[in-house]
Amino acid sequence: MSAKINLIAYNTILNKEVGRFVRIWIQTLLPPAISMTLYFVIFGNLIGPRIGTMSGYTYMDYIAPGIIMMAVINNSYANVVASFFSAKFQRHIEEMMVAPVPNFVILAGYITGGVARGLMVGVIVTIVALFFTDIDVKHPVITFAVVLLTSVLFSLGGLINGIYARKFDDISIIPAFILTPLIYLGGVFYSIKLLPDFWLMISTFNPILYMVNAFRYGILGISDIDITLAFVIIILFIITLTTLALYLLQKGTGVKT
Amino acid sequence: MKALEIRNLQKTYKNGHVALKGIDLTINQGEFFALLGPNGAGKSTTIGIICSLVNKSGGSVSVFGNDIVTMSAKAKSSLGIVPQEINFSQFETCLEIVLNQGGYYGVNRKLAHERAEKYLNKLGLWEKRNDVSRTLSGGLKRRLMIARAMIHEPKMLILDEPTAGVDVELRRSMWNFLTEINSRGITILLTTHYLEEAECLCRNIAIIDGGMIIENTTMKQLLSKLNRETLVLDLTTTIDGIPEIDGYPIRKIDPHTIEVDITRQQGINHLFELLTENNIRVCSMRNKSSRLEELFINLLENNNRD
Numbered sequence: 001m002s003a004k005i006n007l008i009a010y011n012t013i014l015n016k017e018v019g020r021f022v023r024i025w026i027q028t029l030l031p032p033a034i035s036m037t038l039y040f041v042i043f044g045n046l047i048g049p050r051i052g053t054m055s056g057y058t059y060m061d062y063i064a065p066g067i068i069m070m071a072v073i074n075n076s077y078a079n080v081v082a083s084f085f086s087a088k089f090q091r092h093i094e095e096m097m098v099a100p101v102p103n104f105v106i107l108a109g110y111i112t113g114g115v116a117r118g119l120m121v122g123v124i125v126t127i128v129a130l131f132f133t134d135i136d137v138k139h140p141v142i143t144f145a146v147v148l149l150t151s152v153l154f155s156l157g158g159l160i161n162g163i164y165a166r167k168f169d170d171i172s173i174i175p176a177f178i179l180t181p182l183i184y185l186g187g188v189f190y191s192i193k194l195l196p197d198f199w200l201m202i203s204t205f206n207p208i209l210y211m212v213n214a215f216r217y218g219i220l221g222i223s224d225i226d227i228t229l230a231f232v233i234i235i236l237f238i239i240t241l242t243t244l245a246l247y248l249l250q251k252g253t254g255v256k257t
Numbered sequence: 258m259k260a261l262e263i264r265n266l267q268k269t270y271k272n273g274h275v276a277l278k279g280i281d282l283t284i285n286q287g288e289f290f291a292l293l294g295p296n297g298a299g300k301s302t303t304i305g306i307i308c309s310l311v312n313k314s315g316g317s318v319s320v321f322g323n324d325i326v327t328m329s330a331k332a333k334s335s336l337g338i339v340p341q342e343i344n345f346s347q348f349e350t351c352l353e354i355v356l357n358q359g360g361y362y363g364v365n366r367k368l369a370h371e372r373a374e375k376y377l378n379k380l381g382l383w384e385k386r387n388d389v390s391r392t393l394s395g396g397l398k399r400r401l402m403i404a405r406a407m408i409h410e411p412k413m414l415i416l417d418e419p420t421a422g423v424d425v426e427l428r429r430s431m432w433n434f435l436t437e438i439n440s441r442g443i444t445i446l447l448t449t450h451y452l453e454e455a456e457c458l459c460r461n462i463a464i465i466d467g468g469m470i471i472e473n474t475t476m477k478q479l480l481s482k483l484n485r486e487t488l489v490l491d492l493t494t495t496i497d498g499i500p501e502i503d504g505y506p507i508r509k510i511d512p513h514t515i516e517v518d519i520t521r522q523q524g525i526n527h528l529f530e531l532l533t534e535n536n537i538r539v540c541s542m543r544n545k546s547s548r549l550e551e552l553f554i555n556l557l558e559n560n561n562r563d
Contacts, residue, residue, distance in 0.1 A: 002363075004363070005362075005363030006363070008360055008363045008364070008365060008366075009360060009361050009362075009363055011360065012357050012359075012360025012361060013360075013361075015360075016357055020348075023348075087346075090344070090345075090346055090347055091342060091343075091344035092344055092345050092346045094310055094340065094344045095344070095345065095357070095358055095361060095405075096361055097308075097309060097310055098308045098309060098310065098333060098336070098338045099333060099358070099361035099362050100329065100330035100331075100333040100334050100361075100362065100363070101361050102330070252312060255310075256309075256310055256311060256312050257270065257271075257305070257310075257311050257312070
């Protein structure tokens with residue numbers, strides 16, 4: 001397959017993916033805007049003033065990066081897992097499997113679709129945040145790199161979940177029972193420095209902590225963890241999940257019999 | 258040139274079910290080939306393996322000389338697939354479905370548009386190009402799958418029961434379309450449960466049963482094996498009893514209709530002479546079932562006995 005043919009196939013998958021979540025924007029783009037507004041109102045406006053400052057920032061400013069990142073993570077993951085499982089469920093994944101589309105192109109198409117939604121939601125939530133805080137991005141390159149890599153990582157997670165999923169329940173188990181607790185315990189709403197030593201040590205095993213803090217560092221210039229370590233962890237996870245996803249696609253797991 | 262070459266193809270599913278027990282099959286370029294068999298015989302598994310939707314357990318498959326594993330991109334590019342089950346997105350329009358499939362095969366958007374218009378027109382779907390696919394009738398959905406399979410203009414088209422549940426008019430128009438593209442040199446592999454469809458369209462045939470090919474020949478040769486046929490005769494006059502004619506077992510269906518078993522050696526002329534001598538006038542005649550159907554059932558019965 002020539003690069004040109006692969007590029008056409010990639011664009012087709014990407015256009016289909018973006019078209020899908022834009023077509024159902026009421027389900028995909030609007031809810032994060034509403035729920036994140038509620039987070040800002042409740043945690044920022046109502047509870048925040050009672051908490052006071054955190055690492056030198058108002059509570060509203062402190063949680064804003066975490067809330068944006070939470071929306072990006074959830075939506076990157078949800079986009080790919082729902083889309084891939086739906087393609088399996090309706091069997092139109094077969095359209096791709098019978099065509100000469102290399103697995104890395106399928107992977108790239110779905111992941112870019114997930115990243116597109118993740119970043120689009122990130123922008124929407126950032127716009128919402130601007131109504132409540134004055135975000136002044138301290139390190140734009142780090143901010144963009146972290147959000148992009150995190151979105152890629154969770155899109156990969158969504159794809160692998162979609163590959164293994166056999167029924168609709170299977171696409172909500174991971175987000176509900178693993179992803180959400182990890183996000184909430186990943187320092188979105190608090191600094192891990194506030195935790196007792198034992199729980200602080202346990203928190204360091206939560207990969208989302210590194211993503212949230214690296215993003216917070218990009219925006220506010222403060223972090224509970226080492227930024228270099230955060231990038232290393234994110235990249236290692238991406239390499240591992242990419243390898244796994246390509247292996248599963250090659251094997252035809254969940255698609256071929 | 259061999260369009261499809263299958264050698265010792267085997268498939269055992271994870272639950273232990275042996276679907277294919279080492280089949281061999283060759284289809285030459287330009288053939289209109291029927292692969293027939295009862296439910297569960299292994300037809301769809303064979304097709305699934307050819308189009309890379311089912312992993313084979315053993316053997317080899319090559320499409321126009323390209324192995325489906327080692328040269329999968331080239332093999333896949335030569336194939337167009339019309340599966341048994343509807344497998345397109347229920348939320349996309351007909352045009353989107355066909356254009357996207359073109360994209361997966363690397364057909365650029367402009368060319369894909371031209372071809373989509375051509376094939377959607379030919380299959381009577383152009384007017385419905387902006388309709389969401391789930392609103393189409395069953396027959397139109399099957400046509401859409403044919404248009405989708407043609408978007409990259411494959412050298413070989415594989416159709417897995419394309420006319421199942423399709424009304425007579427649509428079926429006939431599909432036959433015309435398939436005959437036309439076959440006359441342009443596109444090799445066709447067809448599975449169907451409508452044996453008159455295979456008899457009418459295909460020049461070559463293989464019959465699969467229990468995961469094995471039990472017959473693989475030309476349609477003409479296969480039909481020539483049929484030694485006995487049952488003819489249904491419609492009479493101009495009523496009859497009371499069952500006429501007795503030596504060598505021709507006759508059964509009365511109703512006072513205006515009889516069935517006669519006739520062997521290849523006896524000939525119809527002699528039968529008619531004898532019927533005339535017995536004052537029986539025939540106004541029309543037909544085969545009780547399609548000749549292929551009789552052969553098909555005989556072959557399956559023999560295979561089951563073995």
